[in-house]
Each structure stands twice: as structure tokens, then as C-alpha cells.
Amino acid sequence: MLAPGEAVQADYSALLATSFGVLVDQRRGGGRSKGRPTVFTAPAEGGWVDVAPALPGEVYALDLDGTAGWCVARGVGLAVASTLRVDPSWPNFHTLFGAEHGFLEHVSGVGTMVLAVCGALDVATLEPGEAITVDPASVLAYSDGTQCRLRAVSQSGPQSVRTGEGLMLDIAGPGRLLTQTRTPRAMAGWLAR
Structure with missing residues (x-):
């Protein structure tokens, strides 16, 4: 509306x-x-x-009130209010991705961003110091204030900060984490059968 x-x-x-x-x-x-x-x-x-959305799954309205932003996976924004700023070069990403653009972008401002969820949505509320490890392909978004660390699954395997391939994301609270139960890559392959 x-x-x-x-x-x-x-x-x-x-x-x-x-x-x-x-x-x-x-x-x-x-x-x-x-x-x-x-x-x-x-x-x-x-x-x-x-x-x-192109793939089967839920949609989720992420409401931003201007007090804090969210780190959102690239490509999951179905619709974005013109009052929101989407920034793939957010300065805090430099510690996560270095000089490259990674698989996340930062959203801030006042308004709603509708996310396309592949499969079902899972919401985790992390208390201070509580941590979770998640595959980057399953991450939809996490709130500002969480602490994040990117690490390799295997030192000998292929890795990409652009896609998250071969990496795991450690996220510690306080904050909220939104994940999806399917990955777009896997669903696209399944639908092509």
C-alpha cells in the first residue's frame, strides 16, 4: 500500500x-x-x-524506524521504500569483506523493505553474548548491533566473499537474525529438474 x-x-x-x-x-x-x-x-x-518473488517461499516486511539499520543479503529485497538507503559499501563491512563488495548490503532510514524468503522464515533473537553460526546462503538479514565474523569452512576449499561460498558467518547478540530454510541456489536447481 x-x-x-x-x-x-x-x-x-x-x-x-x-x-x-x-x-x-x-x-x-x-x-x-x-x-x-x-x-x-x-x-x-x-x-x-x-x-x-521468483522462487517459492514467504515474504517478510522489515520495518525500519530510523534508529538502527539492518545488514541484508543481496538480492532478497522484493520491494524497497524510496525513503530507505541501500549501501553495499557500508564502512562496517570493511572488517568483514575487506575492500570487496560482499554478499550483504546495509539498509537504513525510515520505511519498509519487503524481503523475498526462499522457503520458510526463521527469526532468532540473540541475547548479549549469545552466538550462532549460519551458512551465508541462509542469511536474510541481521540487525545492527550484532557482532559478526566471517570464517572459512575449509582452508583448502574455494571461498568467495561475493557469494559466501565456502564460508560460515558467526553472529553474536544482542540482535535479531532472519534466516531462510532453503537457499535460492538449491531451489533454482530443484525447479529446473
């Missing part, structure tokens, strides 16, 4: 329908190519945009 004049970014290929009068601006957002957002703006009376 969009308030009068409110804008949201979404991948055009995820679009199912909009209410009459919603402006679809492909030039501002990037056009019809997959992964490049299109901007949808509600008319004076407001409106709605209906989008759906």
Missing part, C-alpha cells in the same frame, strides 16, 4: 499489478532488466503495487 505520492523500488520482473494511476518509471530505477529496480509512485489518492 502506498500513501499519496509515495514511491517504492522493485524489480520490474516481479510486478503482478498496480492500482490504476501508479506511475511506473523505468528510467529512474533502471528499466526492465533483472536486478535493476523500477520506481513505482502512487498518484494523489494513493495506491498499491503487487509484486511476487
